[in-house]
Amino acid sequence: MDQLDIVIVGAGLSGLAASIQCALSGHRVTVLESAKELAEIGAGLQLTPNCTRLLQRWGVYETMKGPVEPKTCTVYNYKGKVLAHEDDFGKNIRRKYNAPFSDSHRVDLQQALAKRASDLGVDLALNTRVVELDFGTHEGDKATVTTSTGTKYTADLIIGADGLWSACRSIALGRKDAPLPTGDLAFRIVLNIEQITDPKLKDMVQNAGVRFWVGPDAHVVAYSMRGGTVYNIVLLVPDDLPESVARMEGSTDEMRGLFEGWDPVLTQFLDCVDQVDKWKLMHRPEMKSWINQHSNLVLIGDACHPMLPYLAQGANSSIEDGAVLGLVLASPHFSSRAQLPQALQLFQKLRKARGEAIVRETFKQRHDFHLRDGPEQEERDALFASQLGKEIVGAFPSRWTCPEVQPWLYGYDAYKEVEDALRERGASL
Ligand SMILES: Cc1cc2nc3c(=O)[nH]c(=O)nc-3n(C[C@H](O)[C@H](O)[C@H](O)COP(=O)(O)OP(=O)(O)OC[C@H]3O[C@@H](n4cnc5c(N)ncnc54)[C@H](O)[C@@H]3O)c2cc1C
Numbered sequence: 526m527d528q529l530d531i532v533i534v535g536a537g538l539s540g541l542a543a544s545i546q547c548a549l550s551g552h553r554v555t556v557l558e559s560a561k562e563l564a565e566i567g568a569g570l571q572l573t574p575n576c577t578r579l580l581q582r583w584g585v586y587e588t589m590k591g592p593v594e595p596k597t598c599t600v601y602n603y604k605g606k607v608l609a610h611e612d613d614f615g616k617n618i619r620r621k622y623n624a625p626f627s628d629s630h631r632v633d634l635q636q637a638l639a640k641r642a643s644d645l646g647v648d649l650a651l652n653t654r655v656v657e658l659d660f661g662t663h664e665g666d667k668a669t670v671t672t673s674t675g676t677k678y679t680a681d682l683i684i685g686a687d688g689l690w691s692a693c694r695s696i697a698l699g700r701k702d703a704p705l706p707t708g709d710l711a712f713r714i715v716l717n718i719e720q721i722t723d724p725k726l727k728d729m730v731q732n733a734g735v736r737f738w739v740g741p742d743a744h745v746v747a748y749s750m751r752g753g754t755v756y757n758i759v760l761l762v763p764d765d766l767p768e769s770v771a772r773m774e775g776s777t778d779e780m781r782g783l784f785e786g787w788d789p790v791l792t793q794f795l796d797c798v799d800q801v802d803k804w805k806l807m808h809r810p811e812m813k814s815w816i817n818q819h820s821n822l823v824l825i826g827d828a829c830h831p832m833l834p835y836l837a838q839g840a841n842s843s844i845e846d847g848a849v850l851g852l853v854l855a856s857p858h859f860s861s862r863a864q865l866p867q868a869l870q871l872f873q874k875l876r877k878a879r880g881e882a883i884v885r886e887t888f889k890q891r892h893d894f895h896l897r898d899g900p901e902q903e904e905r906d907a908l909f910a911s912q913l914g915k916e917i918v919g920a921f922p923s924r925w926t927c928p929e930v931q932p933w934l935y936g937y938d939a940y941k942e943v944e945d946a947l948r949e950r951g952a953s954l
Contacts, residue, residue: 526861527681528552532556533555533556533557534655538634539825539827540684540825541639544847545847548646549851550860554646554648555648556649557653558650558653563651568630568713568759569750570631572627572840573837575936577624578623585638591752592629592633593750593751594625595734597611597734598614599736600738600739608909609909629751655672657670658671658693658697659671661821665820684822685828689704704809705807705810706807707806709764709833710765711761712802713757714758716755716757716758718756726790734749735925737923740895741898742762742763743760743784774801774803820869821865830881832884833891835891836887842880849875852939853871854868856943871946871950893922
């Protein structure tokens with residue numbers, strides 16, 4: 526086995542996950558991150574067992590600040606009528622998948638991942654923007670990464686984990702390649718418990734549950750984080766941001782106006798909000814390959830499969846990517862410089878179809894959650910009603926509890942996936 530020099534562009538969730546697993550596999554890892562600090566960007570994240578089992582395995586989950594396991598999962602229609610409800614949701618998830626469903630602040634996860642990476646000897650350079658990649662001229666050449674200050678890093682492998690606006694992707698494709706609007710945007714709200722005065726609402730935050738409200742062209746998801754002291758609310762609505770604006774501060778009046786006439790419980794929460802951000806939700810067409818021609822760059826996470834956040838799988842699947850890539854590079858069969866092209870092909874074989882299938886599923890969830898009042902919505906609600914209070918059977922409009930979708934999302938075990946693939950090839954970890 527060779528010790529590879531791996532440079533990861535981006536210390537987001539995919540980059541840090543890859544850094545941990547690559548370091549555990551014995552490689553020298555450097556992570557270059559343009560941000561000055563790992564500060565609060567974004568808000569809450571729902572972490573599902575396909576990811577938390579990795580966080581547990583890496584010893585990261587235990588070190589995270591205040592993850593909250595929701596007790597219940599409920600879907601209301603926009604007027605507040607219960608369409609679906611699971612009482613022991615958190616418990617059932619642990620029983621079925623042997624790992625938790627957990628709600629956290631993004632920065633709490635990011636900092637816990639960064640701490641573990643640093644303990645493993647990963648070199649993390651903040652305030653370091655990558656501006657150029659040189660892949661050499663032949664397969665097997667070393668690559669060079671150049672930052673905005675002119676510092677150069679040499680790598681056997683560059684991992685492009687630089688998110689939705691990935692420069693690595695554009696450089697590899699040799700053309701500017703901007704993400705595309707999905708037609709929706711998210712109002713992201715974080716409420717501290719002190720901002721909520723109504724005792725009934727306070728109780729909803731402290732007794733954690735995941736709640737959805739679904740209505741015409743829009744839906745809402747809300748959950749508690751940081752030990753039940755903070756409530757995260759995301760409002761998903763049609764995008765009205767100018768084409769050139771990806772994110773801006775939103776107007777609370779506009780936000781409340783959009784949800785006038787919705788469930789009073791939801792509008793009461795919205796009355797507590799004094800500041801809100803609007804995020805354009807973007808996606809990208811599928812790529813032919815996530816690997817460059819010289820087999821010394823591979824893309825992971827939002828750089829290659831950004832999705833709608835409607836199944837909360839963007840970060841979860843990005844962390845799966847990092848784990849699978851690092852694990853493939855642990856195998857004596859695949860961890861030499863000469864074997865890198867084969868290792869990357871195996872990674873892509875294991876990950877690309879799944880990543881892209883999850884993207885498609887998020888759009889199906891939008892369809893089912895955003896129906897306008899009419900025959901199709903009535904049919905959906907009749908299906909919801911037919912299963913209320915029973916064990917759900919067959920395809921279900923909320924994939925969060927659907928027995929056909931939940932198992933392939935949450936049951937995924939990156940370790941098992943790689944072990945099985947290696948065994949098939951007569952190799953092992
Ligand atoms: C409203 C909303 C809600 C969401 N909720 C969930 C959820 O509940 N669960 C979930 O799993 N996912 C959720 N997601 C998706 C999730 O946030 C992303 O899928 C995830 O962060 C992708 O991780 P990443 O590492 O690929 O990219 P990022 O986390 O975006 O990280 C990329 C990093 O690269 C850095 N970078 C970029 N360019 C350069 C450069 N040139 N040089 C150096 N560094 C660079 C950036 O600063 C950044 O730190 C949500 C997204 C949105 C918009």
